[in-house]
Amino acid sequence: DTEVTQTPKHLVMGMTNKKSLKCEQHMGHRAMYWYKQKAKKPPELMFVYSYEKLSINESVPSRFSPECPNSSLLNLHLHALQPEDSALYLCASSQDNGWAEAFFGQGTRLTVV
Amino acid sequence: DQQVKQNSPSLSVQEGRISILNCDYTNSMFDYFLWYKKYPAEGPTFLISISSIKDKNEDGRFTVFLNKSAKHLSLHIVPSQPGDSAVYFCAASDGHAGGTSYGKLTFGQGTILTVHP
Numbered sequence: 060d061t062e063v064t065q066t067p068k069h070l071v072m073g074m075t076n077k078k079s080l081k082c083e084q085h086m087g088h089r090a091m092y093w094y095k096q097k098a099k100k101p102p103e104l105m106f107v108y109s110y111e112k113l114s115i116n117e118s119v120p121s122r123f124s125p126e127c128p129n130s131s132l133l134n135l136h137l138h139a140l141q142p143e144d145s146a147l148y149l150c151a152s153s154q155d156n157g158w159a160e161a162f163f164g165q166g167t168r169l170t171v172v
Numbered sequence: 173d174q175q176v177k178q179n180s181p182s183l184s185v186q187e188g189r190i191s192i193l194n195c196d197y198t199n200s201m202f203d204y205f206l207w208y209k210k211y212p213a214e215g216p217t218f219l220i221s222i223s224s225i226k227d228k229n230e231d232g233r234f235t236v237f238l239n240k241s242a243k244h245l246s247l248h249i250v251p252s253q254p255g256d257s258a259v260y261f262c263a264a265s266d267g268h269a270g271g272t273s274y275g276k277l278t279f280g281q282g283t284i285l286t287v288h289p
Contacts, residue, residue: 063215101261101279102216115276149215160206161277163215 062086065150065164073172074140080167082133082150088162089155091133093125096147096166108133109155140171175199176264178280185287191249193283195262198243202264206277207236207247210259219260220247252287259284 063084072078082091090109094102107115108127122144124136133150147168151161177196185191193207203224208216222229222236222245229236235248249256262280 065215101281102277103279104276107276117276147213151215160218160221162218163208166213166215168213 063150063152063162063164065148065167067167068165069168069170071170071172072137072140074142076140077136077138079137080135080148080150080169082135082152082164083131084152084162085131086152086162087130088152089130090153090159090161091127092151092153092161093123093133093135094149094151094163096149098146102149106135137169140169142171145170173198174281175202176262176278176280178260178262178283180283181281182284182286185252185285187254187287187289188251191247191252191256191285191287193247193249193260193262193285195245195247195280196243197245197264199264199266199278200243201266202278204265205236205238205245206263206265207234208261208263208279209256210261210282212259216261249285252285254287254289257285257287 066081092107093105096102104117105119106125111127122139126134147166149166150164153159153161175198206221207219210216220231220234220236222238227238238245259282261282263277265277
């Protein structure tokens with residue numbers, strides 16, 4: 060099983076809403092990631108979790124709040140987003156070493172209205 | 173400062189011929205390189221990787237070449253098939269566990285490959 064599952068696939072939210080993106084993997088990976096991809100741009104790293112601890116925060120605004128409840132799950136809590144936050148949000152996981160490829164989920168297409 | 177560059181936004185190739193996608197990088201700390209394939213509205217799919225101790229890695233129709241002195245890598249697809257049509261991203265990391273950029277992949281801008289039947 061090399062699958063990373065993200066839910067929901069699509070999400071439309073207002074600027075005052077609170078919502079959460081979910082990510083799950085069962086490959087035994089201990090590193091998990093959130094990336095953001097805008098149209099016609101490459102994915103950009105937001106957060107890295109290693110052994111359920113936040114190890115990298117790429118200066119992401121606090122309206123994005125990550126959470127790693129256990130080694131298989133990764134959430135991204137969203138609150139008071141702006142229209143410019145509309146993007147494809149990608150979750151990924153990898154073995155916990157620097158030489159392992161990251162496996163990506165299908166992404167959540169987020170639209171903020 | 174774009175540390176990973178794919179200078180060709182698009183590439184068009186005939187089915188059965190070779191596709192060569194190029195990538196340059198500027199950060200000499202990068203020591204692990206990957207190629208991903210991506211369809212619209214989907215996540216990237218891992219294709220092949222290479223570490224800096226090698227200069228070539230092969231997997232079926234896909235071969236990645238690394239020239240460390242030139243800070244250049246390329247992906248060769250032989251023979252190309254229409255199903256290979258997608259956006260191809262080159263990515264790099266410094267790969268050192270515990271380093272400040274551990275786990276971070278830096279992506280190039282992508283190259284749109286179109287393989288014509």
